[in-house]
Amino acid sequence: MGAVKPARESTKATQKRLISAASEIMREEDRINITLQEVASKSGLNSALVRYHFGNKEGLMFAVLESDITNGLDMLERLLEHTDMSPIQQMRLHVSGMVESYARIPYLNRLIQVMTRDATKERVHWIATEVIHKIANGQKSILDRGVEQGLFRQVDPVSFYFTVVGAADSLYSQRFVLNSAFGLDRVDPVMHRTNVRQITDILMRGLLVTPPEGRKTRPAAQ
């Protein structure tokens, strides 16, 4: 046992290093078309290790996606367990959590998009059922409870899913637009907080039968 355990840990550590390197390049350079050579150079490991551990580049990209998404999906699952929570509060937490996720992983939508186009059938199936269905079904259960309780307007859940995903991802996934057109190098923490709050407010007011009134302005600071 003593001889096996360190070897396993080292395998995990190597995989993690390759995954982190790929993720970092995509995040820093705002693109998903990376090469194994770049991953090798960033991680300080041989690109042959990618083939050894993940089969090929698609395998590595899939592992990146899996690693990126786990945290957010766990949070969503825990959120949905709080059936005592108001659907309003649940949806607020879900939407702001989605924006936070894209801020951390700005390439996520593009990766999902390209993988659902190009990956093996099994991987596309996993992404559809384990990622997209979980988010879309989670959303739908909150929407249904909100409508049942007379709190939310009835909306089309598929359209709503894409609206949330698109709105949440937009500021973080268009870094070169932000830079060239708005002169901003990065989304700074103040702007990020403003964006999280504003998207959440807009979508919640869009859903609520009776939105909060009388607030013509909101203070910029938290």
Add this chain to the structure above:
Amino acid sequence: MGAVKPARESTKATQKRLISAASEIMREEDRINITLQEVASKSGLNSALVRYHFGNKEGLMFAVLESDITNGLDMLERLLEHTDMSPIQQMRLHVSGMVESYARIPYLNRLIQVMTRDATKERVHWIATEVIHKIANGQKSILDRGVEQGLFRQVDPVSFYFTVVGAADSLYSQRFVLNSAFGLDRVDPVMHRTNVRQITDILMRGLLVTPPEGRKTRPAAQ
């Protein structure tokens, strides 16, 4: 003159055919990384003509973008001239127009994103000033009028710009997600109308100080 005119027309016609072919491939296959060979094959023209007319692939992509965006920008300009129109009506028309544009040109955001990263400085400048600034400034002028008239809540205009663009583009730019996770081959006309109306409603309710009340459900048909 007689000898010159047909030649000019033919130049325009050739350019148009190449632009249409490139646009069609990107729309049909939901990707922007196309090759000149594919454009040649689709258009029935020689790929050398791309170099002759546009210099290189980037030149062709830029021409596609210019051609795609002209119509929408003209519409926005005309909309902004209606200073007698309520900011509510102006914003509704603007938002629904944005969704309609992305439905027609689902690759538009990706093209802008990649071009602001990779294109020549002059082209990036043109995209920033002639496309993004025009949309963002137009939006801001409607927002400002709405706030002045006590109709809109105050929102951060940069965050709002990205929210509109992201929400408007999302359903149309993720065809393989739509297919693999929701079993839908295309956005059909009914779904498109639902999406346009729902996004416009959500964003308008997000902006309005006093949103319309008492409509828990909206009929599915127009």
